[in-house]
Amino acid sequence: MPLGQRQGDNGEARYCGAEAAFSSDIQQSLSFALGGSFDFIVAPLTDPVYRPSKAQQDSEGSAIVPPFSGSDLVLSPSQWSSHIVGKISTWLDLDSPDALMRSDSETTLKQEAGWASHLSLQACLLPTPRPLSCGNYARCVNQVLQGLSNMQLWLRIPLVSPAMEAAQGTENEDLLFLERDEITGRFKNDTWEWWNMFRTLCEHHSQLSVALDITAELPAPNAIKRWIGEPLRAAILHTSAFLTNKRGYPCLSKQHQNLITTLFTHNVQIVISGDCLHQVDEPPPPSTDANSNGAEDVYHAKHPLKSYLEYVSHLYRKMDPPTEQERFEMGYRDFLQAPLQPLMDNLEAQTYETFEKDSTKYSQYQKAVRAALLDRVPDRKVATTTTVLMVVGAGRGPLVRASLQAAEETGRKLRVYAVEKNPNAVVTLHSLIKLEGWEDVVTVISCDMRRWNAPEQADILVSELLGSFGDNELSPECLDGAQRFLKKDGISIPSSYTSFIGPITASKLHNDVKSYADLAHFETAYVVKFHSVARLAPPQPVFTFDHPNLETLMDNKRYVKLKFELSPDTGSALVHGFGGYFDAVLYKDVHLGIEPSTATPNMFSWFAIFFPLRKPIYIPAGSVLELHFWRCVGPTKVWYEWAVTAPSVSPVHNVNGRSYWVGL
Template sequence: MQLWLRIPLGKPDDDSKTLQTQDDYWKIWNSFRLLSDHNSKLLVTLDNLNTMPSDNSLNHWYGEPVAAFIIHTDSFLTRDGDNPKHLSEGIQKLITYFLNHYTQIIISENQLNCSKDEESHLETNSAEDSRIHRLLPYIDQVRSIYQQMDPLSEQERSQVAFRDVLHPILQPFKEISQSMVYSEQEKDEKKYMEYKRAICQALLDRVPDEEASVITTVLVVVGAGRGALVRTSLQAANETGRKLKVYAMDRNLNALASLYKQRESMGWNDIVTVIQTDAGHWNAPEKADILVGELLGCFGDNELASEILDGTQRILKKDGISIPSSYTSFLQPVKSSKLYSAVKAKEQILTFETAFVTKMHNVARLAPCQPLFTFTHPKRSIKESNRRYRKLQFVMPDVPESTMVHGFAGYFDATLYKDVHLGTEPSKATPDVFSCKRVPHSSQHDISFYRPYDIIVELSTLLYWPAS
């Protein structure tokens, strides 16, 4: 059984002293939520109160488990001779937001305001009344708002099932990626398009036009998998007219089996050499001009990109090029009751110290992102450590007087080469990129935990800590 707590959405724009402030209404809900220890069966129903609340009062409810939104029939406006009725633009936007977040819309009529004719009409219960319900014009208005909503793109439709669902982050040194992970990553055409742009620029900078037919560029793919980056590199070489020699390195023999078959069928035997080994253990027969890897996780460095690329730097020429050349992680405080409850439901304390990947949807972003850690490749000084520590202070100018911080969302922005970027940080996210993050996986991993902090990672990254 679920319990829906009915809360007024905001304070009317008058001097009525019978209502509390907008902030107090949210505090009432929050006190119930905390007393129930964020129980996932406690939800909120917002009552519109025939008013259009301010933006600040609406901000309170973003990221909350709103089960239903109540609209009173008095909120519907009537033009002269207009039937059915219509809603103000502000309330229409509000309904659109709630429909996008699977919130039920309830149309409420105060029978005390009905005219005598309407009351007698209710009492007749005629066949016509049962066929044409009195609230049908109001329902049609809400239906028309739904029909006017922008349709989801094909990519967005494919991600609906993953909205606000937690998935473990890929741990490359702990687990061997399954074929499904590679299959999903290879569908990310936009990501490989950006990699191809970066490799094209690197090849053009590395080899001048007059020597294109003479010089062969040595390119090493770290974490080649089933060969997506190998194909991308060869396409870049073909477009730029440069000669290329590729070493494809990966420790996952199951993935490389597919690459071996491609090499045979595509006639790459003289161009591509496949090596099954850990990146740090390979003794390269020659130094690389370009080092390429798609090791970036949803938080930038959370899949050991910095450690792996540093470990392979010894096979890169002193003037060699690393793709990616740098990347920065970002943090943002967020409120998401659904995700916090999902972490809590795992009933292991250390879940709150674990990073997860999710497609964040019902979430309130409380302050702008701030940069956290930056890594640059190749690392010119071997004395430079990858240890990082930073203290951030967030200012939340647009949030109401009181709010709940459930945790942090994590993002990244990477420079592949020169002006070619790839990332998920909201202000400059690469459009249509989705596989820079953990692909949902059929198996779940149990992890031991100790303290109540948690970290989440949106197709980006979500980093949670105790709600406060």
């Protein structure tokens, strides 16, 4: 039975499983778990005593393979696929020094994965690899992955290494934390390193994901955070992670609660595992109903993990329901979109409609225009002054409306020009002006602002030509052209904007780019609603543009070199690319933006922008990442190039704008 239902959220995290021991009667194991309100079980498919090398030989010396598992008929196909996650035998050791063990392990792994695939299971749980010594295991798993249709393989990784867990509170703890593997030089007890080695050997296969074991100890918050950008499908929550409340029931520490809630919101399924460590008084079994026509009164023994499930379910139901904005954004999470090119292309009605729903954006503009009008026209000049305001790139008119409302609020008189180059939007602009009776105040100009010969100079130039990375929709080039008709002391709203960038772990996005199987997609920027993305360091400013541009020689080419340091408690991490954002100063203290630390709340017009790396870059704990970023301008296009030079070197991406550019 699902843990609950949050409005509009149909994620997998609603389903909770139980780890079950091997049973020759899987049907019984499943109905026991379902009777205890679990949704699925993680169960071994093969008797743990089975070893291929012990199979008998026939008279010709070929192995007689005994049935290594029960019949597929014991459950229906939908029961297998909806309620069973196969647990690959835990005795497997494909990196053992013992050749027989390796060969038995390889045979069993392939047999079990093949059997699970035959049953159409959604996933199989792979045993934890040896720390930083998993070459053969990963190779065999990669071979299995090559032949899989839809099944996922979940690699079981402890969130805290068993050695670290055992050393908690002892003087060995710090030494163990810093212990490095002799061969690889990597931190031996950072379990993220185990995962990273394994998935790198498996070529970042999209069907290989992680199931994290969660016990009583948790790593530092930043070390946990980096897992959010990894392909995390399940968290195996051990009964040993639970505390006991006053009434003797299991409960979790605040840190564990926060972690589980974060996992829920990232679509990670919880699997409860371990022995029952809390003896909770049970309510008496239901009494036999005398009127039940003699039907058998079946009393199900209470599932030993039921009280843990009830607590997890309580945490799920306690979560705040998603806000309206979150519900709007859910369908866009971690989904690659091509950025708009409003200069080169004409936006569609649907796109304008989405913009226009964002009341926060327009109320920020209204505030900025209001402040500019008050500064520009003192009270004593209100009756005699008409301010000339030009909305350049007016679309279907929302900034015209915001400006007129600001004028009304301040009692200032306005003459407005609405300049728009999209002929389709101009049609709507005309009808809006007629409908609202603004004909005496607003003039519509159907023209590219860079080429318009304005009949008079403007006091205020209002525009919104901003992309997710600020200047990526060519606001600088358009406004440099438009400032010809701005008075010398005129005001531009926005008066400046700055792009920001920071390294991210984003395995899903990277795999999605990879699935296009060409270079061009790795050298393209994407608009994305980041969700299962780990920000590894705070974003830093990249390029700033001021308007009006007072430079004698206008040049919108730019270059920066940035250094990012991961916080020391993060450990090592993998960078799949960079997250880009912007912040704009509309006027004085009125700003608008999506840079995470200062983002304007409740605004949904912009998602972040993702600049991928052709190959993910490994950042060893404590090392610095050096990024180079260029904004290049040619006669017909503007483009970005980017490269990493530390801790390792990437090629320069998008040389000469060969893959991605914005047309002028």
